[in-house]
Amino acid sequence: GAGVSQTPSNKVTEKGKYVELRCDPISGHTALYWYRQSLGQGPEFLIYFQGTGAADDSGLPNDRFFAVRPEGSVSTLKIQRTERGDSAVYLCASSPGPNEKLFFGSGTQLSVL
């Protein structure tokens, strides 16, 4: 079956612009996670959805970052007024339920010029 799909795979934008990153999880997976990986570091937790609701958004760095999962499937991570420091690989993962192993997408490489 299909794995976790993330689009776009690469996104280049200018400082100050708005971007949306999309994640399509494995069908039937109720848990969905967003992580961010900067060069030389491990993936950093951003937000966790259980169903449609954001159960834990403690990792979002500031109010420029927002994520939704309106129907409990596809999720969109939205970044307003992008800054150069937002450049990173944004990883999405899903799992059948909370506290189970994660199935990752191949990530979106975001570059803010």
Place this chain on the structure above:
Amino acid sequence: ILNVEQSPQSLHVQEGDSTNFTCSFPSSNFYALHWYRWETAKSPEALFVMTLNGDEKKKGRISATLNTKEGYSYLYIKGSQPEDSATYLCAFSGGYNKLIFGAGTRLAVHP
């Protein structure tokens, strides 16, 4: 602040060598320890999820051990092959649905 440390940062071995690396994590509020393999241009892939102190898991030539009392896990690769070249990530779970990842160990296996 929860800290997960992995060592070494990078490792170069010859094909056929056996190797191991370490993950250190908080010994309090432990729920699970995950290992993932991340090959270049691919998605991270789960290797093991370990929950019990003293647990040992094996998948082919790769195995892992867990010591929750002292807060460490070892990952072993027996007879390394070039296709084992990847970044190996460990992640600590305190049971609150988010994983805290280490920075990874980058393994390069040379033919």
